[in-house]
Amino acid sequence: MTEKKILIIDDDQHLQLGLSARLRARGYRVSCAADAISAITVARKELPDLIILDLGLPAGDGFLVLERMRDLADLVAIPVIVLSARDPTDNKKRALDAGAVAFFQKPPDNHEFLGAIRHALGETMALSTFLKT
Amino acid sequence: MTSEASGRIDAPEYSPPATPILPPCDSTLLNEKGNMQVSPALRADLLDFKAWSEILTTYGRTMRVAVALTDSQGQLLGKCHNPQPVWQLVNNAVRGRGPGCPFCITTRLPCTAVADALQTGGVVMVRDQAGLTHVVVPLLLGKLRFGAIVAGQVFDRYPDSLVLRRVAKDFGVSEQQLWELAKEQRPVSSAVLQASGDLLCALGNAFLRQRYSAILEAKLAETNGRFRLLVEGVMDHALFTMDSTGCVTSWNGGAERLLGYVEAAIMGQNFSCIFTREDIQNRVPEKQLHKALIAGRADDEGWRVRGDRKQFWANVNITALEADPAISRSFAIIVQDVTERRKIATVLEEARQEREGLQEKLLSHVSHELRTPLTAIYIFTTNLLDGVYGDLTPHQHEPLTLALDNVKQLKSMVSDLLDITRVETHKLTVEPQHLSLARLIDEVLSTCLTNAAAKNVTLRSDVAPSLPFTWADPARVRQILINLIDNGIKFASRGGSVTVASPPYVENEGFLCLSVSDTGCGISSENREIVFDRLAQVRSTTEASRSGLGLGLFISRELVSLHGGRIWVESELGKGSIFYFTLPVFSLAKLCAHVLTAANLEAGCVTLIVVDVAQVEGAVQADILLEVRKVLESCIRPEQDVLLPSMSDAEPVKTFFIIACTDAKGFEVIASRVARELRKFDSSSKLKPAISSTTLLLAPGHFGEEQIGDVAARVDQLVQAHLLGKERLQ
Numbered sequence: 001m002t003e004k005k006i007l008i009i010d011d012d013q014h015l016q017l018g019l020s021a022r023l024r025a026r027g028y029r030v031s032c033a034a035d036a037i038s039a040i041t042v043a044r045k046e047l048p049d050l051i052i053l054d055l056g057l058p059a060g061d062g063f064l065v066l067e068r069m070r071d072l073a074d075l076v077a078i079p080v081i082v083l084s085a086r087d088p089t090d091n092k093k094r095a096l097d098a099g100a101v102a103f104f105q106k107p108p109d110n111h112e113f114l115g116a117i118r119h120a121l122g123e124t125m126a127l128s129t130f131l132k133t
Numbered sequence: 134m135t136s137e138a139s140g141r142i143d144a145p146e147y148s149p150p151a152t153p154i155l156p157p158c159d160s161t162l163l164n165e166k167g168n169m170q171v172s173p174a175l176r177a178d179l180l181d182f183k184a185w186s187e188i189l190t191t192y193g194r195t196m197r198v199a200v201a202l203t204d205s206q207g208q209l210l211g212k213c214h215n216p217q218p219v220w221q222l223v224n225n226a227v228r229g230r231g232p233g234c235p236f237c238i239t240t241r242l243p244c245t246a247v248a249d250a251l252q253t254g255g256v257v258m259v260r261d262q263a264g265l266t267h268v269v270v271p272l273l274l275g276k277l278r279f280g281a282i283v284a285g286q287v288f289d290r291y292p293d294s295l296v297l298r299r300v301a302k303d304f305g306v307s308e309q310q311l312w313e314l315a316k317e318q319r320p321v322s323s324a325v326l327q328a329s330g331d332l333l334c335a336l337g338n339a340f341l342r343q344r345y346s347a348i349l350e351a352k353l354a355e356t357n358g359r360f361r362l363l364v365e366g367v368m369d370h371a372l373f374t375m376d377s378t379g380c381v382t383s384w385n386g387g388a389e390r391l392l393g394y395v396e397a398a399i400m401g402q403n404f405s406c407i408f409t410r411e412d413i414q415n416r417v418p419e420k421q422l423h424k425a426l427i428a429g430r431a432d433d434e435g436w437r438v439r440g441d442r443k444q445f446w447a448n449v450n451i452t453a454l455e456a457d458p459a460i461s462r463s464f465a466i467i468v469q470d471v472t473e474r475r476k477i478a479t480v481l482e483e484a485r486q487e488r489e490g491l492q493e494k495l496l497s498h499v500s501h502e503l504r505t506p507l508t509a510i511y512i513f514t515t516n517l518l519d520g521v522y523g524d525l526t527p528h529q530h531e532p533l534t535l536a537l538d539n540v541k542q543l544k545s546m547v548s549d550l551l552d553i554t555r556v557e558t559h560k561l562t563v564e565p566q567h568l569s570l571a572r573l574i575d576e577v578l579s580t581c582l583t584n585a586a587a588k589n590v591t592l593r594s595d596v597a598p599s600l601p602f603t604w605a606d607p608a609r610v611r612q613i614l615i616n617l618i619d620n621g622i623k624f625a626s627r628g629g630s631v632t633v634a635s636p637p638y639v640e641n642e643g644f645l646c647l648s649v650s651d652t653g654c655g656i657s658s659e660n661r662e663i664v665f666d667r668l669a670q671v672r673s674t675t676e677a678s679r680s681g682l683g684l685g686l687f688i689s690r691e692l693v694s695l696h697g698g699r700i701w702v703e704s705e706l707g708k709g710s711i712f713y714f715t716l717p718v719f720s721l722a723k724l725c726a727h728v729l730t731a732a733n734l735e736a737g738c739v740t741l742i743v744v745d746v747a748q749v750e751g752a753v754q755a756d757i758l759l760e761v762r763k764v765l766e767s768c769i770r771p772e773q774d775v776l777l778p779s780m781s782d783a784e785p786v787k788t789f790f791i792i793a794c795t796d797a798k799g800f801e802v803i804a805s806r807v808a809r810e811l812r813k814f815d816s817s818s819k820l821k822p823a824i825s826s827t828t829l830l831l832a833p834g835h836f837g838e839e840q841i842g843d844v845a846a847r848v849d850q851l852v853q854a855h856l857l858g859k860e861r862l863q
Contacts, residue, residue: 012505018512025521056501085504087497087551089562096759106504107511107544110519 004121005029007048009039009065010083011057015106019052026114036060040068043075050120053100055084055091066098079120083108171277178348179341180204180272180280182211188340189282190214196329197319199267199286201235205278207247209235217286218314220265226304236283238263240303247271251278256330258323263300264293266323268330272341282337284330288320371468374454379403379422382463391470393440404466407437409444425451425464437468446472489558496554503547511540538584545615549684553667556691563606563695567719567780570600570647573607574633577614581622590625592618595634601645602719602780609692610716616685617649617712624653624710638715644698645718650711656704664702665690689714721777721791721848728775728793729848741848742792742804744811746779758788761811765790768806 006023008016011034020030031046033039035058043051051069055062062082069075082095085106092103102116171179185202193200193215201213213235216224223238224230233243239262246257246269254273260266267285271278292315301308364372364385371388375381380403384396392399392407399406405418412418412435425431430452437447448471454463514537516522518530525533555561578592585592603610614633621631629652638646656664667687693700698715722729725741733739746761758779769776775793794803 012509014509015505015512018509018516021521022512022516022519025516025519085501085508087500097763107508107540110515 003027003029004050004123005031005046005048006117007031007033007039007043007046007051009033009036009042009051009057009062010054011035012054015054022114023117034058036062036065039065040072040075043069043078044072047074048078050117051078051080052117053080053082055082055086055095063094063098066095066100070099081113081116081120083113171274175348176279179274179344180210184344185340186211186214188336192333192336193284196284197287198284198321198326198329199236200282200284200333202280202282203235203247204280205247205251207233207235207243207245207281210280217265217318219263219288219292219311219318220286222306222311222314223263223300223304226306234259234267234269234283236265236267236286237261238265238300238304247281247283250281256327256334258327258330260289262296262303264288264290264296266321266326268326268333270330270334270337272337274341274345279341282333284333285326287326288315288318289323289326290320292316292318292320369469372465373399373404374463374465375404377422377426377462377464379405379418388468391439391445391468392437393443407439407468409436409438412436421449421451422464425453429453434471445470446475493554493558493560496550500547500551503543507540507543507547511537511544514540534583534587538587545685549688552688552691553684556688561688561691561695563609563692565604565606565696565717566778568603568605568607568610570603570610570635570645570716571596571598573610574614574647577611577618578633581615581618584619585622585631588622588625589627590622591630592622593630593632595632596647597635600635603645603716604719604724605696605716606692609696613689613692613714614647614649616689617714620685620712621649621651621653621710625651626653629653629709636713641715643718643720643723644715646713646715648711648713650709652709655706655708656702656710657706661702661704665700722846724777725775725791725793725848728773728795733795738794738796740794740796740803742794742807744790744792744807746788746790762790764810765792765807768792768803768810769794774803 004027006028008019008023008030010016010019010032013034016032016034020032023030031042031048033042037059039053039057053062053065057065062084066080069078069080079101080099082091082100082103083106084091084095084103088103088105095103101120104113104116180202182202189200189202192198197215199213199216199220202210204210220236220238227238231243234246235243237243237259241262244259244261246259246267250257250269250271251273254271256271257269258266259269265286266289267283267287270282270284272280272282292312294312297311297315298308300306301311367385368387368390371391372385373381373388374383380401381399384394384399388399389395394402394406403418405413408418417435421431421433430450432451433449435447435449436444437449438444448469450467452465452467454465514533517525518533518537552561574594574596578594581592618631618633625631631649631651634648634650636646636648638644665686667684690700693714693716697717700712700714702710702712704710728739744761744765746758762776762778765776769792773795775791777791777793779788779790792803792807
């Protein structure tokens with residue numbers, strides 16, 4: 001089985017550094033982008049299995065990235081977990097409506113956050129078990 | 134003071150006091166205690182000699198007696214009318230008549246007939262030293278004694294020459310002249326005198342009452358006139374009156390100035406002309422009039438229209454002018470222009486909102502900015518602790534764990550900061566859902582375990598296994614519990630314990646109670662009062678410097694009250710504290726209450742649609758439920774139907790939603806739409822939940838309050854049956 005690829009889109013270099021260290025230690029391949037424009041470019045080049053997305057980004061925010069991804073056939077199916085410092089009150093629903101699979105406010109609880117990553121990557125269950133007539 | 138034996142002439146001779154013949158006083162002259170309030174000025178006015186002069190003179194001439202008016206002390210008021218010759222002759226010789234009866238011709242004390250008449254309320258007859266007789270008539274209003282009328286100076290028998298000789302000698306008048314005059318005076322029998330006295334009594338008292346009414350009327354007219362001037366003079370309020378149909382009956386200068394209609398133009402017009410067109414269309418004038426008719430008063434604030442069609446913001450008060458609304462025929466209306474005041478209030482409110490908005494924005498920004506570096510610290514610390522950068526020695530592990538604890542504390546403080554702003558701007562909200570507390574409490578306890586272990590505090594759960602489901606926001610309940618447990622850990626002594634329990638709670642049937650108790654130092658009674666207040670910090674000897682922002686309990690109280698519950702603390706110094714809070718028990722019936730109305734049930738348009746979602750590997754994933762919920766939300770009519778959130782907590786049953794629908798026809802539509810939408814969702818999404826649906830159709834029939842209770846109970850049974858996975862009702 002090939003390594004799962006995760007793209008971190010966040011303009012905080014320290015977060016990139018820390019989170020990618022953690023994810024690499026777990027056996028994922030990690031790439032990073034720091035703004036909305038390069039995010040799409042990197043995503044199309046890397047075609048990751050999962051994207052971790054910040055909402056406050058230079059050159060457009062995370063919602064713009066989500067919107068662009070919905071329009072691109074090669075990116076539309078990639079699950080996105082939003083990780084933002086913003087208040088979840090309104091942003092959580094908005095992010096999920098825009099296609100994100102989960103929303104975490106910074107700093108996230110490690111256990112829950114890594115669990116959500118595994119779940120989004122389909123590592124916790126076989127999707128086929130969902131199917132029932 | 135009874136009658137003297139006849140023949141004795143040295144003292145006044147009295148007839149027995151007659152039975153009072155005065156009619157009862159008109160009750161309108163009395164106050165509620167039956168007493169009359171009469172000022173000295175009014176008293177003087179009532180006995181004004183000039184006013185009485187005509188009636189007394191006429192009486193005296195007609196009856197051929199002398200008549201005089203006295204005050205209640207017997208002092209002559211004004212002159213004596215129609216004085217008789219004998220009396221006149223003797224009286225002229227009297228030098229300096231002392232106090233007492235003005236008629237008595239006596240060398241000794243005059244009679245006290247005035248006092249006696251006023252005392253008894255009847256006519257008193259007296260014969261004086263000269264054999265002249267007079268009657269005294271009391272003047273009374275109710276129990277008030279005003280004065281008396283004295284009439285007489287006549288012989289009631291043929292004059293006695295011996296007596297007259299002695300009088301002439303005593304008073305130094307000519308004996309012959311006296312006798313000549315006495316012979317000329319025609320005697321009047323005492324029976325006639327008595328009868329005419331009674332007549333005078335009736336006449337005098339009737340005149341007194343008439344005079345009293347006349348004076349009151351004059352005063353009332355004067356007051357009215359003054360009041361009218363006052364009303365006219367009020368220029369910054371419109372004052373007007375109207376009849377029960379709303380037609381204007383008076384209009385003051387202020388009304389003319391403020392409302393822009395002159396009196397002549399507005400009289401008889403309906404007061405609705407000062408309302409806006411919309412108000413008139415919405416029948417506001419009629420409604421206000423009706424309210425004033427029923428309640429005696431109607432207050433309102435709103436736009437009103439001037440004669441020149443300009444609008445102003447008015448404060449209006451309508452008052453019924455009769456205390457009894459049943460007989461109210463007339464209303465007084467006061468209108469005040471408060472446009473400026475309203476403008477100022479609006480500006481102030483805007484400023485307040487702007488300030489709150491800025492404050493929230495600032496705190497939201499600060500919170501956001503604090504979270505970014507906090508996240509980096511958190512990630513690096515956990516990376517280190519989890520060995521991402523290599524194994525740690527125990528010496529390195531301990532300080533890093535402490536660092537992580539501090540990061541967590543900082544994180545919760547940042548959250549509190551934002552919550553506190555929301556409390557102030559009333560934006561703190563809870564999103565209640567069907568919630569099983571047992572699992573949540575276990576989760577919370579495991580979260581708090583590290584903290585407790587660090588202080589060697591044992592965490593216990595003593596929650597009843599049969600605890601009912603609650604209707605609460607899981608994230609917020611978790612926050613409340615963590616606040617209380619962390620608080621307990623903070624104050625528990627080393628080696629102590631913190632216990633979460635569910636004590637029985639009977640005060641309010643719709644609520645359950647949770648408690649968090651610790652074996653700490655306890656809280657003094659004065660601190661128990663303030664412990665939930667904002668920024669309250671109960672000083673602890675050991676950890677005073679580390680008690681956080683002091684917002685935890687304040688926010689917990691707000692969150693509990695947003696759930697409709699209450700929070701309180703019981704404590705004993707040295708033994709520990711128990712914090713209690715209540716949460717609403719989940720009741721499907723309560724949530725469906727607005728659908729389960731008698732009208733809806735009677736119309737047979739209540740339908741419950743149950744949508745099941747299969748479990749996936751022991752837990753239904755939140756995002757799948759969210760997707761299902763979105764589909765269901767798109768199917769219902771928000772103003773008529775109720776969609777309940779998933780009820781996923783009870784294991785091992787399936788999660789399900791209930792749609793309560795108020796329209797029987799809508800049932801078919803919704804059921805087929807739900808099915809269609811869910812199929813669509815099934816095929817398009819990569820998340821493929823298994824979905825089946827169950828319907829429950831409530832039989833139409835006659836429903837009263839009791840039956841609604843039955844239906845509600847049946848709905849709850851249905852839910853319980855589903856949650857327990859025993860059966861599926863059809």
